[in-house]
Amino acid sequence: MKMLTNLIKPTSGEIELFGxxxxxxxxxxxxxxxxxIEYPIFYDKLTARANLELHxxxxxxxxxxxxxxxxxxxxxxxxxxxxxKDFSLGMKQRLGIARAIxxxxxxxILDEPIxxxxxxxxxxxxxxxxxxxxxxxxxxxxxxxxxxxxxxxxDTIGVINHGRLIQEVSLEQVRVTNAEYIEFHTNDCxxxxxxxxxxxxISNIRVIGNRTIRIYDLSTPLPQVNKVLILNDVAxxxxxxxxxxxxxxxxxxxxxxxxxx
Amino acid sequence: xxxLIQLELRKYRITGxxxxxxxxxxCIFGLICGISFDPSSAEDLPDYETLFSTIDLLxxxxxxxxxxxxxxxxxxxxxxxxxxxxLFTYPINRKKLMIAKLFIVFSFTxxxxxxxxxxxxxxxxxxxxxxxxxxxxxxxxxxxRQALSFLMNAVAASFMSLIPLYFGMRKYSTAATVVAxxxxxxxxxxxxxxxxxxxxxxxxITLSWIGAIVAYLSFRNIxxxxxxx
Amino acid sequence: MTYVLxxxxxxxxxxxxxxxxxxxxxxxxGKSTVSLxxxxxxxxxx
Numbered sequence: 155m156k157m158l159t160n161l162i163k164p165t166s167g168e169i170e171l172f173g174x175x176x177x178x179x180x181x182x183x184x185x186x187x188x189x190x191i192e193y194p195i196f197y198d199k200l201t202a203r204a205n206l207e208l209h210x211x212x213x214x215x216x217x218x219x220x221x222x223x224x225x226x227x228x229x230x231x232x233x234x235x236x237x238x239k240d241f242s243l244g245m246k247q248r249l250g251i252a253r254a255i256x257x258x259x260x261x262x263i264l265d266e267p268i269x270x271x272x273x274x275x276x277x278x279x280x281x282x283x284x285x286x287x288x289x290x291x292x293x294x295x296x297x298x299x300x301x302x303x304x305x306x307x308x309d310t311i312g313v314i315n316h317g318r319l320i321q322e323v324s325l326e327q328v329r330v331t332n333a334e335y336i337e338f339h340t341n342d343c344x345x346x347x348x349x350x351x352x353x354x355x356i357s358n359i360r361v362i363g364n365r366t367i368r369i370y371d372l373s374t375p376l377p378q379v380n381k382v383l384i385l386n387d388v389a390x391x392x393x394x395x396x397x398x399x400x401x402x403x404x405x406x407x408x409x410x411x412x413x414x415x
Numbered sequence: 416x417x418x419l420i421q422l423e424l425r426k427y428r429i430t431g432x433x434x435x436x437x438x439x440x441x442c443i444f445g446l447i448c449g450i451s452f453d454p455s456s457a458e459d460l461p462d463y464e465t466l467f468s469t470i471d472l473l474x475x476x477x478x479x480x481x482x483x484x485x486x487x488x489x490x491x492x493x494x495x496x497x498x499x500x501x502l503f504t505y506p507i508n509r510k511k512l513m514i515a516k517l518f519i520v521f522s523f524t525x526x527x528x529x530x531x532x533x534x535x536x537x538x539x540x541x542x543x544x545x546x547x548x549x550x551x552x553x554x555x556x557x558x559x560r561q562a563l564s565f566l567m568n569a570v571a572a573s574f575m576s577l578i579p580l581y582f583g584m585r586k587y588s589t590a591a592t593v594v595a596x597x598x599x600x601x602x603x604x605x606x607x608x609x610x611x612x613x614x615x616x617x618x619x620i621t622l623s624w625i626g627a628i629v630a631y632l633s634f635r636n637i638x639x640x641x642x643x644x
Numbered sequence: 645m646t647y648v649l650x651x652x653x654x655x656x657x658x659x660x661x662x663x664x665x666x667x668x669x670x671x672x673x674g675k676s677t678v679s680l681x682x683x684x685x686x687x688x689x690x
Contacts, residue, residue: 167654185506309675
């Protein structure tokens with residue numbers, strides 16, 4: 155993460171930002187990014203507002219209302235007059251996010267942004283980031299190790315292990331690969347398939363072997379599927395709903411079971 | 416650059432330091448007066464030259480240490496608290512950022528020394544008019560020579576005052592910076608029996624060069640260096 | 645789809661250890677990209 159903002163120089167390899175190479179003197183690019191690296195750090199003796207004002211000045215951003223907007227978005231409006239040293243960790247985290255977004259950067263780089271936040275705060279930030287991405291068109295790069303966060307926020311996921319990128323995949327693809335399904339065993343797969351398609355309009359199924367059918371279309375709940383099958387004389391020997399979790403998917407990657415994206 | 420300097424001053428309330436400087440000036444004045452009025456030590460200040468150089472010595476000593484304190488706050492503390500990492504993510508040339516800080520320390524030191532020299536000297540001359548510690552006449556020659564000497568010493572001292580930065584940056588320690596500055600004043604501000612090392616011109620010149628080099632080093636590779644966690 | 649950020653075989657060696665090895669990643673414009681680090685941390689943060 156730090157290499158992206160020129161805080162650390164790469165040993166080798168290149169970084170391209172906004173279509174141009176990043177060099178030690180690429181200063182203008184930095185103005186188009188907002189970031190939080192590890193813990194957000196402030197001038198503790200100054201107030202929250204003063205810190206944000208300084209930030210905007212340094213970034214060359216002159217919109218007066220931007221600071222208020224940013225504070226609103228992270229729910230810190232009332233206390234911007236307090237010196238930062240009196241802030242709790244969660245508040246500092248939120249202020250850090252406010253600072254990163256105040257100048258409406260094109261790219262937001264966040265290192266574990268929900269670090270130290272309580273569940274309410276986490277949800278707010280999640281919503282905020284989604285709005286920023288969808289409504290304001292801001293591109294966001296988040297580094298995380300929390301799967302729940304990923305599930306809620308990501309469009310694309312880069313999986314890294316021991317410094318290597320093992321896979322770059324979209325959340326869609328992970329879901330598809332990992333799809334939840336209803337699986338049941340029967341001795342008459344053909345009939346079962348027929349019943350599913352004619353009575354329940356389910357055609358997104360996979361037949362495995364000659365005793366197992368998996369239904370990927372989950373619009374019909376399991377009890378209903380079971381009932382319809384039985385009423386139509388399909389002998390259901392066992393039936394269950396399998397939910398593959400993201401956790402399984404990613405941990406599976408660790409074991410080298412890397413499927414190509 | 417001006418903007419950067421302004422921002423730096425906003426970050427650290429400079430008025431506090433300015434007030435401190437004035438208090439120091441008053442103390443120096445008080446000290447000199449004390450020496451002058453006390454008959455047992457009055458002979459330490461027999462003529463104008465000694466008077467002025469003592470004032471200069473005290474001024475330089477005080478503000479070199481002052482400079483160390485400023486260096487700690489403006490530079491070392493930023494590194495220690497890592498707020499420098501935030502500063503470096505801004506679309507501003509890092510060299511300029513650093514230079515702005517160094518400039519503030521340098522000018523503050525220089526101005527303080529010169530002001531103190533002038534103000535205290537003038538005040539003492541006024542006092543002397545009434546109390547006649549020094550009976551010799553004040554010639555234009557002496558004044559001009561002294562003014563030049565004040566200026567050159569002030570410049571030298573201001574550069575020298577940057578040397579402690581090197582020591583402070585090793586461990587990001589304020590204490591190290593201040594201790595270094597005290598060592599420096601032992602070298603150039605000690606006056607034993609009318610002789611001070613500062614009068615061997617080579618010494619202050621060398622030290623100021625060292626100061627300038629230290630300053631240069633502080634921003635030479637700043638764009639390429641990693642800022643570590 | 646334009647990319648706002650791309651890295652090409654980015655590596656970083658810290659004190660003899662390679663902490664980033666040949667990472668090539670892309671962040672799409674207007675989208676969220678999450679970098680998920682599965683590595684166990686040597687020292688836990690926070």
